[in-house]
Amino acid sequence: MRNNQGPAIVARGLRVVRGGRRGVVVIDGMDLEVPAGQLVGLLGPSGSGKTTLMRAVVGAQADVTGTLEVLGLPAGHPELRHRVGYVTQAPSVYGDLTIRENLRYFAHLMGAPETDVDRVLREVDLAPIGDRRVGVLSGGERSRASLAVALLGTPDLLVLDEPTVGLDPVLRRDLWLLFHRLAEQGTSLLVSSHVMDEATRCDRLVLMRAGRVLADETLPELLARTGAADAEGAFLALVEQEEAAA
Amino acid sequence: MITRLTFSTASRVLHQLRHDRRTIALIMLLPCLLLGIVAWMFADTPMVIDQFGPLLLGVFPMLVMFLITSVATLRERQSGTLERLMTTPIRRADFVLGYALAFALLATLQGLVLTAFAVWVCGMDARGDLWLIVGVAVLDAVLGCVLGLAASALATTEFQAVQMMPLFIFPQLLTGGLLMPRDQMPQVLEWFSRAMPLTYGMEALRDLAAGADLGDVQGAVGAICAFIVGALALAILTLRRRTP
Ligand SMILES: Nc1ncnc2c1ncn2[C@@H]1O[C@H](COP(=O)(O)OP(=O)(O)OP(=O)(O)O)[C@@H](O)[C@H]1O
Ligand SMILES: [Mg+2]
Numbered sequence: 001m002r003n004n005q006g007p008a009i010v011a012r013g014l015r016v017v018r019g020g021r022r023g024v025v026v027i028d029g030m031d032l033e034v035p036a037g038q039l040v041g042l043l044g045p046s047g048s049g050k051t052t053l054m055r056a057v058v059g060a061q062a063d064v065t066g067t068l069e070v071l072g073l074p075a076g077h078p079e080l081r082h083r084v085g086y087v088t089q090a091p092s093v094y095g096d097l098t099i100r101e102n103l104r105y106f107a108h109l110m111g112a113p114e115t116d117v118d119r120v121l122r123e124v125d126l127a128p129i130g131d132r133r134v135g136v137l138s139g140g141e142r143s144r145a146s147l148a149v150a151l152l153g154t155p156d157l158l159v160l161d162e163p164t165v166g167l168d169p170v171l172r173r174d175l176w177l178l179f180h181r182l183a184e185q186g187t188s189l190l191v192s193s194h195v196m197d198e199a200t201r202c203d204r205l206v207l208m209r210a211g212r213v214l215a216d217e218t219l220p221e222l223l224a225r226t227g228a229a230d231a232e233g234a235f236l237a238l239v240e241q242e243e244a245a246a
Numbered sequence: 247m248i249t250r251l252t253f254s255t256a257s258r259v260l261h262q263l264r265h266d267r268r269t270i271a272l273i274m275l276l277p278c279l280l281l282g283i284v285a286w287m288f289a290d291t292p293m294v295i296d297q298f299g300p301l302l303l304g305v306f307p308m309l310v311m312f313l314i315t316s317v318a319t320l321r322e323r324q325s326g327t328l329e330r331l332m333t334t335p336i337r338r339a340d341f342v343l344g345y346a347l348a349f350a351l352l353a354t355l356q357g358l359v360l361t362a363f364a365v366w367v368c369g370m371d372a373r374g375d376l377w378l379i380v381g382v383a384v385l386d387a388v389l390g391c392v393l394g395l396a397a398s399a400l401a402t403t404e405f406q407a408v409q410m411m412p413l414f415i416f417p418q419l420l421t422g423g424l425l426m427p428r429d430q431m432p433q434v435l436e437w438f439s440r441a442m443p444l445t446y447g448m449e450a451l452r453d454l455a456a457g458a459d460l461g462d463v464q465g466a467v468g469a470i471c472a473f474i475v476g477a478l479a480l481a482i483l484t485l486r487r488r489t490p
Contacts, residue, residue, distance in 0.1 A: 020490035058333045062488040076488065081335045092326030096262045108254040109334045133265065149330070 006072050008157050008188035009034035009057055013066035016049075016056050016211075023063070026052045027211040030066075034190055034206070039183040041199055042192040043231065044208030050192040051089055053208070054159050057190070058086040071156055071188075082111065085150035089161040091142045095135035099126055099145045102134060103152065112153035120148040123178055125171070140167045147175075158182065160191045164198065176201045199231030207235055214238045248343055251336050255344025259318070260351070273314065273356055277306035278363040285368035292369060299370040300455040303383040304447055305419070307356050308390030312411055315349055315394030320407045323398075332487040342481045346392055353387035373457035382454060382463070385470050386447040390415075392477040393443070399484035418444035423452070443473035 009032065016027040026049045034040050042050050055061035056068055059076025068075040071083060093102045103117040121127040124144040129137075134145055147163050160179075164172045176198075179189055183203065191202070199205055199219055207215040207222075215222055215238060219231060228234040263270055281302050288294035322328045331341060361380045364370040372379055397414050401407040421431065421439040428439050439445050450466035 018490065023490060060329050060333055060488060062486070062490045064488075078335075081333060084333065086330060086333045088326045088330060090326050092330040094258070094262060094327060095325070096265045097258070101258075101261055105254060105258040106334065109251060109331070109336050111335065 007033045008036040010069040015065045017063040036188045037186050038203040039189045040204045041202030042206050048208040049211040083156045085155035085158045087147050087150045087160045091146035093134050093145050098131050100130040106149045107152050110153035116152050120151040124148045157188045196232040251340040252343045256347040259348035274359050277360045280306050296371050299364050300372050300379045300451045304386035304451045307387035311387045311390035312394040315391045316398040319398040338485045339482050349391040350388045354384050357384035372455045374454035379454050382450045392474050395481040396477040418442045422448040446470050
C-alpha cells in the first residue's frame with residue numbers, strides 16, 4: 001500500500017484569483033478536505049470554479065493564497081510532479097504525434113517504465129489504434145489519449161477535469177470502473193463533472209457553486225440531509241436554502 | 247544543464263516535424279529560393295553574389311527559424327500541452343534547451359543545403375573560408391531560433407506572435423550596417439546597432455565574404471554566442487510553471 005495516511009488534499013482559507021492583477025476572485029476562502037484512496041466527485045455548474053481549484057491543486061495556477069496541501073506537501077511542490085497526474089479539461093496531447101509517441105514522451109518525463117505505454121493504452125481502450133496520429137482522432141478518442149497520459153507512472157493522486165464528457169454510455173461506464181479500480185489500489189482521485197448523474201459513481205461528493213463548497217459528503221448523506229431524490233435535486237435544494245437565508 | 251529530458255524533448259519536437267514533411271521542405275528550400283532570386287537578378291555582376299551571398303546565407307535562415315520557433319512555442323502554450331508539461335518533472339531548461347537543440351539541428355542541415363546551393367547553383371565564390379562561413383551562418387540561424395523562443399514568451403495570441411518578427415528582427419536588419427555603415431548613422435541608432443545581436447552576425451559574414459579569417463571575426467562570433475546564451479537564459483526565466 002502507498003503512504004496515504006493523511007488526506008489527499010487539504011484547503012484552508014483558499015483564495016484564487018484568475019486572470020492576473022485585474023482578474024477576478026474565483027475562489028474566496030474555501031475550506032476542503034479530500035480523503036485519500038477515494039474517488040471524489042467535484043460537481044458544480046459551469047463557471048463555479050472546478051477547473052480553477054484543480055489548477056491550484058496541481059500547481060498550474062498563479063495567485064493562490066491561503067493553505068493548500070496535496071499529499072502532505074504544499075501544492076506545486078517539485079516532489080508532487082512525480083506523484084500527481086493531471087488531465088486538463090481540453091485534451092492536451094500533441095496532435096502531430098501518434099498516441100504512442102505522445103505516451104512515450106510523457107513516460108520519459110514521468111520516469112515511468114516503457115511497459116506503462118501499453119498498459120495505459122489498454123486501460124483507456126485505445127490499444128488497437130495506438131499508432132494513429134492524435135490529430136485525426138475523434139473527440140472522445142482524443143480525450144482518452146489525454147487521460148492515458150495522466151495514468152503513466154501510476155500517480156498517487158489523479159486530478160481529472162471532466163474526463164468523461166462527450167463519451168458514450170458504455171465507455172463512460174468502463175472509465176468509471178477504471179477509476180474505481182484505481183481507487184481500490186490506493187490512488188486518490190478528484191474527478192470533476194457538471195453532469196449531476198455522475199454523482200452516483202463517486203465515493204464522495206464535493207458540490208461547488210460560485211467558488212464555494214455547498215456540500216462535502218457521500219451521496220446518501222447528501223440525499224438524507226436535503227430530502228431530495230437525486231444529486232440534481234439536492235443541489236437545487238441547497239441553492240434554494242442558501243438564497244432563502246440571504 | 248542538459249539532461250535526459252532535454253534530449254527527450256528535442257527528439258519529441260523532431261518527431262513532430264517528421265510528420266510535417268511540408269514544413270521541413272519549406273525550411274530547407276525557402277532560403278534557397280530567395281537566394282536563387284538574388285543570384286538571378288545579379289547574374290551579370292557575379293561580384294554581388296560573392297560579396298552579399300554569405301550575408302544572405304545567415305539572414306534568410308535566421309528569419310525562417312525565428313518564425314518557426316515562435317509559432318511552435320505559441321502552439322504549445324495554446325494547446326494546453328505546456329500547462330500539462332509544467333505539472334510534470336520536466337525542468338524549464340529542459341523545455342527551452344530541447345526546442346533549441348532540435349531547431350539547431352535543423353538549422354545546421356538548412357545551412358549546409360543553402361551553402362551547397364549558393365556555391366554549386368548560384369556560383370558564389372566568397373574570399374573567406376567557406377566552412378567558416380557555413381559555421382557563422384548556422385550560428386546566425388541558431389540565434390534566430392533562440393530569439394524566437396525568447397520573444398514568444400511575450401506573445402499571447404497568434405496575431406501578436408506573427409508580429410514579433412517585424413518587432414524584433416526588422417529594426418536590427420535596418421540598423422545592421424547593410425543600408426548604411428554604422429559610423430554614418432545618427433548617434434542613438436549607432437548605439438542601438440551596437441547593442442543588437444544581429445549586427446554582429448551580419449558583420450562577421452560581411453567580413454568573411456571580404457576575405458577575413460577566424461582571428462578577424464572572433465570578436466563578433468563571441469558576441470553572437472553570448473547573445474545566444476543570454477536569449478536562452480531569458481527564455482528559461484520567462485517560462486512560468488504557474489499562469490494566471
Ligand atoms: N483568465 C481569466 N480571467 C478572468 N476570469 C477568468 C479567467 N479564467 C477563468 N475565469 C473565470 O473563472 C470562473 C471559474 O472558471 P472555471 O474554469 O474554474 O469554471 P468551471 O467550474 O471549471 O466551469 P466548467 O464546468 O464550464 O468547466 C469563470 O467564471 C470564468 O469566467
Ligand atoms: Mg472547467
